[in-house]
Amino acid sequence: MNTMNHKSDKKLPELLSTAPSYLWLFVFFLLPSLLVFAIAFKSADSSGGISDSWTLSTISNVLRQDYIIVLWRTIWVSVVVTALCLLLSIPVAYWIAQQPKKYRYWYLLLIIIPLWTNFLIRIFAWRTLLHPEGFLRTALLWLGVIPDDMFLLNNMGAVITVTVYTCLPFAILPIFAAAEKFNFALLEAARDLGASRFKAFYAIFLPGIKRGILTAILVVFIPAMGSYAIPDLVGGVDGELLGNKIALRASANRNLPEAAALAAMLSIIITVPVLAFMLKHKRLLRNIISIRRSAGDSTK
C-alpha cells in the first residue's frame, strides 16, 4: 500500500514534466503528419484548392512508373551516401577515440566548426570548388585524369559528394561516442589470441560500436532520402530526387494532395524499416530502459 502511494506520488510530477514535450510532439509532429496522410486521400482542383470528397486516385497516381524511377534513384543515392559516410567516419572515429583525452575534443571541434557556416553557403562553396574552369577540374584535366567533356558539377557525382560532405559530421559524432566507450584492450587481447589486425577490427571493434553505427545510418539515411536543396543546386538534368518532386507539386503545380501522397510514401518508406528494426531489437531497447531505471534507483 505504502509503495503504491509512493509510486503514484512519483507518477504525477513525472507526467507533468513530460507533458509539454508530448504536447509539442503531438501538435507539431503527429498532427501535421496525420494531416499530410489525410490530404493524400483528396484530389486537387484546377485552381489549386483541395477537393471536399475522398479519393484513392491520388495514391494510385503516385505509384506510377516515373515516380518509381525517381524513388529508386532517391533510394540508391541515399544508400551510396550512407555507405560512403560510414566508410569515412568509422576510421576517423576510431582514430580520434584513441588520441589522448586532452586532444580528442579539439579534433571533434574541427569536425563541428564547418557546421557553423550556413548550409547553403557551404553548398555554394562546393559550386566554386567544382567549377568547370576552377582549380580542381583544370588540374585534373592537366593530369589527364578526366576526359575533356567531363564536368565535376551538375551530375549525380556532385550530388553524392556534397551530400556526403554535409552528412559526415553527423555520422562521425555517434560513432565516436560509441568508440570512446569501447575498451581498446579488447583489440590487444584479440591480437594476442592470434587474430590479424583486420580480423580484430572487423570481429571485435565493429560489433563493439554497433549502436553508434546504427545511429549514424539513421541520421544519414533519413535526411538523404528527403534531400532537396543539394540536388537542386549541384544536380544535373537527371538529378531530380523525390524531395524535388514534392517541392514542385506543392508549389508551382498547385497540387497539394499529390505532394502529400509523395511525402506520405517517403515517410512510410523511412518509418517502416526503422520500426521493424526497433521491434526486432526490443530487448535492446528494454535493456537500455532498465539500465536507465536502475541508474535512477541507485541515485536514490
Next chain:
Amino acid sequence: MTMKLGLKLAALATAVSALLWGCGPSKPVLNLYTWSDYIDENLVKEFEKQYNCKVVIDTFDSNEFMYAKLKAGGSGYDVIVPTSYMSKIMNDQKMLLKLDHSKLPNSKYIDKRYLDNLAIDKKMEYCIPYMLGYTCIAYNKEKLGDIPQTWEVFSNEKNKGRMTMLNDYRETIGAGLMFNGYSINTRNEKELEKAKEQVLKWKKNLAKFDNEVYKAGIQSGEFLVVQGYSGDLFQVLDESPNLSFMIPKEGVMIACDDMVIPASADNPELAYKFINFFMDPKNAAKNMEYTCYAAPIPEAKKYLPEELRTHPGMIFPEALFKAGQIIQDLGDDNAKYLKVWDEIKISQ
C-alpha cells in the same frame, strides 16, 4: 531553405511593423503584398508623406504561395502584385475588386500596345499592369562571339554541359512550342508532343534545368548560355561587359505583374490612390530604375536619365509586342503540360 528564411524574416518584419504601428498615432495603413525588392522605397516614403499614411510591405516569392496564403484565409492586404495569369485565376475565384477607373485617372498612361497585343485583362477590369519582363538568353560573348538569334542555340553540342534552361514547365516547354511556331498556351497534344521532342533534343546539351544558380553561373563563366528572366539577367549584364543577351526570333515569353485590389481589402480607397501614384510617369521612371524592369508606361521614358533610355530591361523591346506571348492559366489542361514535363525530366 531560402524561402523558409524569407518567410521568417517576412513574418518578423510584419510583426515588428505591426508593433511600431501600434505605438504611433493611428494613421491609415496600406498593406502591400508583393515580390521582394520590387518597389522603390523612396517612392513609398513619398506616398506615405503625401497621403499621411503608413505602408506595410509583406513579400512572397511565388504566385502559388501567395495564392495559397490568401485561400487559407490570409486577409488584410490592400494591394497585391500577382503575375497576370494568377490575377486571372484570382478574379475567376471572385477574390478581386472590380476596378473603378474614375479613381484611377493615371490609367490613361498605360501602354495601348501592351493592352491590345498581350494583356489578358485588356480593359483593366480587375488589374493594372505594373512591370513587364520577358524571358531571354544571356551568353558569354567573349567565348562564343556573336550567336544567331534562335532557340536553336541549345542544339549546339560544342557547349554541351555549359548551358541551362529554366526549371519551369511552362517556360521551357513554351520555348519548344515557340520554336515549332505554336502558341505557348496550346491545348493541342500533338503540338505538345513536338515541343517535348524538341526540349529532349536540347536537354542532351544542358548542364541542368535551373532557376537558382544560372545568374551566378553565367557571371562566373560556369555556364556559357542561359535562359533566364530579363530583370535578373540585366542586373548581371550591366556589371559584366563580357556577356551579351539575345532574344530568339521565334519569340519569347512575356510576364507581366499586375496591381490588384483584393475583395477583402480593408482600405480600398487608399489602394486606389497607391495604384494611381505608381502609374504617374515620373514615379514609374524612378521605379524602373530601381527594379530594372519595364513599366508599361511609354511617357515614363522621358523621365529616365539619358543613358537608360535604350536600356533593354527598362524599355520594352518594340518587337516583343508582336513576337512575345504571355503565359495564361490553362485550368485542367495544365495537367497536359505537367505530363510532358515529367516525361522530359525522366527521359535519359
